[in-house]
Amino acid sequence: MGRKPPGRRRGRPREAGLDRRILQAALDQLGTLGFERMSLEAVAAKAGVSKPTLYRRWKSKADLATAALRMLQQSTFPPPTGNARQDVIANLREFQACLLRPNGMRMIGTLLVEEQRLPELLRLFRERIIKTRRAALRRILADAVKRGELDKRADIEAALNCLVGAYYARYLAQGNFPADWPERTAGVALDGLPWRR
Amino acid sequence: MGRKPPGRRRGRPREAGLDRRILQAALDQLGTLGFERMSLEAVAAKAGVSKPTLYRRWKSKADLATAALRMLQQSTFPPPTGNARQDVIANLREFQACLLRPNGMRMIGTLLVEEQRLPELLRLFRERIIKTRRAALRRILADAVKRGELDKRADIEAALNCLVGAYYARYLAQGNFPADWPERTAGVALDGLPWRR
Amino acid sequence: MGRKPPGRRRGRPREAGLDRRILQAALDQLGTLGFERMSLEAVAAKAGVSKPTLYRRWKSKADLATAALRMLQQSTFPPPTGNARQDVIANLREFQACLLRPNGMRMIGTLLVEEQRLPELLRLFRERIIKTRRAALRRILADAVKRGELDKRADIEAALNCLVGAYYARYLAQGNFPADWPERTAGVALDGLPWRR
Amino acid sequence: MGRKPPGRRRGRPREAGLDRRILQAALDQLGTLGFERMSLEAVAAKAGVSKPTLYRRWKSKADLATAALRMLQQSTFPPPTGNARQDVIANLREFQACLLRPNGMRMIGTLLVEEQRLPELLRLFRERIIKTRRAALRRILADAVKRGELDKRADIEAALNCLVGAYYARYLAQGNFPADWPERTAGVALDGLPWRR
DNA sequence: AATGAATGAGCGTTCATTCAT
DNA sequence: AATGAATGAACGCTCATTCAT
Numbered sequence: 001m002g003r004k005p006p007g008r009r010r011g012r013p014r015e016a017g018l019d020r021r022i023l024q025a026a027l028d029q030l031g032t033l034g035f036e037r038m039s040l041e042a043v044a045a046k047a048g049v050s051k052p053t054l055y056r057r058w059k060s061k062a063d064l065a066t067a068a069l070r071m072l073q074q075s076t077f078p079p080p081t082g083n084a085r086q087d088v089i090a091n092l093r094e095f096q097a098c099l100l101r102p103n104g105m106r107m108i109g110t111l112l113v114e115e116q117r118l119p120e121l122l123r124l125f126r127e128r129i130i131k132t133r134r135a136a137l138r139r140i141l142a143d144a145v146k147r148g149e150l151d152k153r154a155d156i157e158a159a160l161n162c163l164v165g166a167y168y169a170r171y172l173a174q175g176n177f178p179a180d181w182p183e184r185t186a187g188v189a190l191d192g193l194p195w196r197r
Numbered sequence: 198m199g200r201k202p203p204g205r206r207r208g209r210p211r212e213a214g215l216d217r218r219i220l221q222a223a224l225d226q227l228g229t230l231g232f233e234r235m236s237l238e239a240v241a242a243k244a245g246v247s248k249p250t251l252y253r254r255w256k257s258k259a260d261l262a263t264a265a266l267r268m269l270q271q272s273t274f275p276p277p278t279g280n281a282r283q284d285v286i287a288n289l290r291e292f293q294a295c296l297l298r299p300n301g302m303r304m305i306g307t308l309l310v311e312e313q314r315l316p317e318l319l320r321l322f323r324e325r326i327i328k329t330r331r332a333a334l335r336r337i338l339a340d341a342v343k344r345g346e347l348d349k350r351a352d353i354e355a356a357l358n359c360l361v362g363a364y365y366a367r368y369l370a371q372g373n374f375p376a377d378w379p380e381r382t383a384g385v386a387l388d389g390l391p392w393r394r
Numbered sequence: 395m396g397r398k399p400p401g402r403r404r405g406r407p408r409e410a411g412l413d414r415r416i417l418q419a420a421l422d423q424l425g426t427l428g429f430e431r432m433s434l435e436a437v438a439a440k441a442g443v444s445k446p447t448l449y450r451r452w453k454s455k456a457d458l459a460t461a462a463l464r465m466l467q468q469s470t471f472p473p474p475t476g477n478a479r480q481d482v483i484a485n486l487r488e489f490q491a492c493l494l495r496p497n498g499m500r501m502i503g504t505l506l507v508e509e510q511r512l513p514e515l516l517r518l519f520r521e522r523i524i525k526t527r528r529a530a531l532r533r534i535l536a537d538a539v540k541r542g543e544l545d546k547r548a549d550i551e552a553a554l555n556c557l558v559g560a561y562y563a564r565y566l567a568q569g570n571f572p573a574d575w576p577e578r579t580a581g582v583a584l585d586g587l588p589w590r591r
Numbered sequence: 592m593g594r595k596p597p598g599r600r601r602g603r604p605r606e607a608g609l610d611r612r613i614l615q616a617a618l619d620q621l622g623t624l625g626f627e628r629m630s631l632e633a634v635a636a637k638a639g640v641s642k643p644t645l646y647r648r649w650k651s652k653a654d655l656a657t658a659a660l661r662m663l664q665q666s667t668f669p670p671p672t673g674n675a676r677q678d679v680i681a682n683l684r685e686f687q688a689c690l691l692r693p694n695g696m697r698m699i700g701t702l703l704v705e706e707q708r709l710p711e712l713l714r715l716f717r718e719r720i721i722k723t724r725r726a727a728l729r730r731i732l733a734d735a736v737k738r739g740e741l742d743k744r745a746d747i748e749a750a751l752n753c754l755v756g757a758y759y760a761r762y763l764a765q766g767n768f769p770a771d772w773p774e775r776t777a778g779v780a781l782d783g784l785p786w787r788r
Numbered sequence: 789a790a791t792g793a794a795t796g797a798g799c800g801t802t803c804a805t806t807c808a809t
Numbered sequence: 810a811a812t813g814a815a816t817g818a819a820c821g822c823t824c825a826t827t828c829a830t
Contacts, residue, residue, distance in 0.1 A: 015810080034310040036233035040804065050602070050812050052806080061804065108369065109309025112302050113231040122372070130370050141390075151391035158363065158381040159390055161370070165362025166355065168369075172305065173327050173358070175319075184355040192389025193338070193356055194348035208444070208792025209829045215793095237821065247795045249823075258821065428704040430627035434825065444791050446827080455825065499703050502763065506700025507625040516766075524764050535784075545785035552757065552775040553784055555764070559756025560749065562763075566699065567721050567752070569713075578749040586783025587732075587750055588742035602813030603808045609814095631800065641816045643802080652800065 022047040022054060026068035031103035034110040035065055035118070066120045072128045077136035084144040085186060088163065091137050092182035096167060105171055134160050162189040219244040219251060223265035228300030231307040232262055232315070259315050266321045274333035281341040282383060285360065288334055289379035293364060302368055331357055359386040416441040416448060420462035425497035428504045429459055429512070460514045466522045471530035478538040479580060482557065485531055486576035490561060499565055528554050556583040613638040613645060617659035622694035625701040626656055626709070653709050660715045668727035675735040676777060679754065682728055683773035687758060696762055725751050753780040 025046035029038035040061055044051045058064040077094075080087045099105060111122045137160055144150040166185040170177060178184070222243035226235035237258055241248045255261040274291070277284045296302060308319040334357050341347040363382040367374060375381070419440035423432035434455055438445045452458040471488075474481045493499060505516045531554050538544040560579040564571060572578070616637035620629035631652055635642045649655040668685070671678045690696060702713040728751050735741040757776040761768060769775070 034233065036231065036310075039802085041802090051804085052813085053811055055805070056810070105309050106312065109306040109312070111369075112306025113310055115303065115306070122369075126370060126372075134370060149393055151393060154390045155381050155385055156390075158385040161363035161366040161382065162359035162385050163366075164370075165364065165366030166358035167362065168365035169358040169360075169362030172308075172319075172365075173323060173331060173361075184352050185358065188352055188355040188359050188389070189385060190389050191392075192385070192387050193351045193353075195388075196346055196348060206792085207790075207830085209794080211793065236819080238819080248821085249796090250794055252822070253793065428627070430625065433823085435823090445825085446792085447790055449826070450789070500706065503700040503703025503706070505763075506696050507704055509697060509700070516763075520764060520766075528764060543787055545787060548784045549775050549779055552779040555757035555760040555776065556753035556779050557760075558764075559758065559760030560752035561756065562759035563752040563754075563756030566702075566713075566759075567717060567725060567755075578746050579752065582746055582749040582753050582783070583779060584783050585786075586779070586781050587745045587747075589782075590740055590742060600813085601809085601811075603815080605814065630798080632798080642800085643817090644815055646801070647814065 018047070018049065018053070019057065020071075022049060022057070022064075023068045023071045026064050027071060030065055030068055030110060031107045034106060035061075035114050035121070038065065040064070062118050062120075066118065066124065069121055069124045069128070072125070074128055074132045077133075080140045080143050082143070082147075084140055084149060085190060087140040088137065088186045088190065089182045091133075091140065092163060092167075092185060095133060095164065096177060096181065099167060099171070100177070108168075134164070137163060159189050215244070215246060215250070216254065217268075219246065219254070219261075220265045220268045223261050224268060227262055227265055227307060228304045231303065232258075232311050232318070235262065237261070259317075263315065263317045263321060266318055267325070269322070269325045271325050271329045274330075277337045277340050279340070279344075281337055281346060282387060284337040285334065285383045285387065286379045288330075288337065289360060289364075289382060292330060292361065293374060293378065296364060296368070297374070305365075331361070334360060356386050412441070412443065412447070413451065414465075416443060416451070416458075417462045417465045420458050421465060424459055424462055424504060425501045428500060429455075429508050429515070432459065434458070456512050456514075460512065460518065463515055463518045463522070466519070468522055468526045471527075474534045474537050476537070476541075478534055478543060479584060481534040482531065482580045482584065483576045485527075485534065486557060486561075486579060489527060489558065490571060490575065493561060493565070494571070502562075528558070531557060553583050609638070609640060609644070610648065611662075613640065613648070613655075614659045614662045617655050618662060621656055621659055621701060622698045625697065626652075626705050626712070629656065631655070653711075657709065657711050657715060660712055661719070663716070663719045665719055665723045668724075671731045671734050673734070673738075675731055675740065676781060678731040679728065679777045679781065680773045682724075682731065683754060683758075683776060686724060686755065687768060687772065690758060690762070691768070699759075725755070728754060750780050 022043065025043045026038065028046070029043055038061075040051050040054055043064070044054055054064055058067055077091065099108075107125075111125050115122050138156060141150060141154065141156045141159065145152055145154060145156075163185060166181075166189070170181070219240065222240045223235065225243070226240055235258075237248055237251055240261070241251055251261060255264055272295075274288065296305075304322075308322050312319050335353060338347060338351065338353045338356060342349055342351060342353075360382060363378075363386070367378065416437065419437045420432065422440070423437055432455075434445050434448055437458070438448055448458055452461055471485065493502075502519075505519050509516050532550060535544060535548065535550045535553065539546055539548060539550075557579060560575075560583070564575070613634065616634045617629065619637070620634055629652075631642055631645055634655070635645055645655060649658055666689075668682065690699075699716075702716050706713050729747060732741060732745065732747045732750065736743055736745060736747075754776060757772075757780070761772065
């Protein structure tokens with residue numbers, strides 16, 4: 001699975017960049033069609049290779065899909081400006097843009113559908129994508145704690161779930177988003193509701 | 198849809214309970230395997246009928262799947278006790294129990310994967326399942342407004358998204374839940390974070 | 395098969411005209427789609443009855459098709475005018491019009507395709523349709539013999555084959571017909587080719 | 592179509608003769624059962640291959656059937672002897688032998704039944720089979736014109752239709768043939784009927 | 789007599805995977 | 810290493826026919 005260890009390679013070397021092209025094609029299909037409907041025939045065609053070439057590199061469709069997800073880049077986020085609320089809102093706005101892209105939510109659907117058969121998919125997505133984003137958000141709030149703006153006992157994890165989850169909930173419930181969705185979400189998750197006493 | 202009034206039906210009557218058995222089998226498969234891997238062969242076998250029997254009732258696999266989802270009951274929730282916080286927590290706890298059941302999240306994954314091809318699935322799920330739950334939560338908060346505990350300008354919709362969405366976010370990020378997840382989530386979404394000033 | 399003998403009928407009488415409607419629907423499908431693609435479902439629907447109604451009357455699809463062909467009317471032809479050549483040409487023209495109608499040749503194709511499985515179809519067509527037409531043509535030529543215009547030893551059967559067959563041959567070879575096709579065909583089949591000596 | 596020039600072929604080479612075996616099997620089925628009842632399952636079994644092997648070569652059942660017809664060889668005819676009448680009779684005799692073979696007329700039936708859905712079938716048959724035969728017959732008569740035995744104005748096309756068509760007509764009308772059918776047909780189509788004046 | 793429900797068998801097509809160069 | 814050929818298994822769907830009123 002994956003690359004063989006380096007060492008002196010014998011025989012005909014693998015064509016450079018082929019792996020990337022294949023994985024990119026697989027990732028596309030995974031996003032567009034989901035795992036089940038992604039066909040190796042199509043992946044191979046898109047990457048301009050033959051099917052056995054896929055099998056030489058990965059031992060099954062599941063393996064290829066996993067490797068494709070593994071390619072997902074851990075995105076980097078702009079450093080916090082020091083204004084926690086504004087940073088949170090900016091982060092949410094970027095998060096929204098990311099998931100509103102075609103296939104954003106379908107990919108997540110695929111992970112959930114395949115969770116039993118291919119737990120690795122969700123695991124990788126967690127590690128590569130979710131973790132990074134949450135780290136960025138977490139840092140914003142942790143900095144606020146450091147600066148003394150936020151109490152140490154703040155339940156930051158719960159807040160992260162509220163902030164990010166509000167997107168999923170809205171998507172599932174309505175499928176569309178108001179322009180000020182980041183502000184409103186941050187409003188609730190950071191400040192709570194306006195209780196009278 | 199809906200049973201015809203009694204009257205004398207002509208022809209051989211439908212086998213009693215067959216619809217239910219078929220739809221239940223379909224729903225099982227839908228939850229266990231997702232739409233793509235749900236096979237009419239298996240649904241028919243599980244329901245103890247032949248495949249054409251499915252086609253007499255629904256004109257395609259997509260139609261059957263849709264009908265199966267349509268069978269999902271709109272659950273009923275206990276009436277609010279008057280203590281908003283406790284009611285919210287109870288609701289979240291029940292929500293969590295519901296989705297932690299095997300296939301809870303997989304079904305949602307299926308809806309997302311098939312959203313383009315079968316938007317009806319997500320539409321139905323919204324109408325039957327999501328709407329009901331949100332209505333229950335909304336009522337808890339609206340009552341609090343009525344009682345004057347909560348300001349009228351409270352962004353209730355955003356709060357709903359935070360409350361419910363926190364589940365999705367946690368599931369995607371970790372896959373497990375601490376025992377006090379409902380309390381912590383309600384804590385953040387209702388009260389916000391403990392800012393110092 | 396076919397109607398039961400008269401006698402006093404007991405029980406609910408058959409709906410009047412139903413047979414005709416069904417057979418007409420079957421004949422349509424037979425012409426439009428051929429035997430294999432003709433579906434009893436469609437025939438029943440078109441006739442406004444249920445499938446078992448077909449089976450009460452005919453014991454199989456083949457039987458129904460046969461009965462449908464049996465319904466074909468033996469057309470009647472105008473009496474010869476006494477001018478053999480003109481009568482032949484008129485007959486050919488009508489023949490052509492008949493077969494150029496949509497499905498004219500397809501029905502003949504069906505008979506040929508099914509000849510082994512359902513020889514009855516071709517047999518009936520011969521008896522009802524072909525025989526009648528040939529009789530009309532034959533009479534034209536026989537009259538000419540009677541009038542002494544044509545020698546007794548004329549090979550009338552061969553001439554019939556040439557006259558009628560020229561249509562099939564042209565259809566298979568080209569698929570279209572010149573305006574003066576009847577005249578040209580009659581020219582050759584009646585007078586032969588213009589040999590020099 | 593047509594084999595590529597040698598060169599080094601990449602990948603596993605096609606099993607030798609497989610194309611032929613498959614097409615022959617398809618042609619058999621086409622002749623024996625017609626297009627509709629020809630099943631890819633049976634074709635594959637008869638050719639000793641799996642169904643996807645068919646699909647690697649032709650993209651649909653219709654395509655396979657077309658290719659099978661395309662395999663029909665354009666037969667070659669003996670050169671005219673110079674005696675037009677005898678040559679015509681010899682040609683008709685061979686024509687008759689050809690079509691009397693099992694499935695001869697059924698294949699033609701198939702072409703007619705499928706003319707709307709698969710016009711290509713009839714087109715190919717015209718080009719490969721019909722055209723060749725007609726050319727042979729035409730040449731016989733054209734030679735007679737050249738030698739001055741036949742007037743230039745002879746309606747050769749009409750004569751061809753009469754000659755060849757007489758077979759179809761007789762087949763449809765009677766289904767059997769007298770031993771001297773070629774002579775009698777040639778008699779009428781070449782010389783016409785014995786008019787008294 | 790007529791109906792609507794149900795079935796067994798089959799079909800065209802696709803796919804993940806392996807084989808043979 | 811890479812290819813094109815080949816396969817077994819499955820799937821969605823349809824049909825002629827029979828069953829139970």
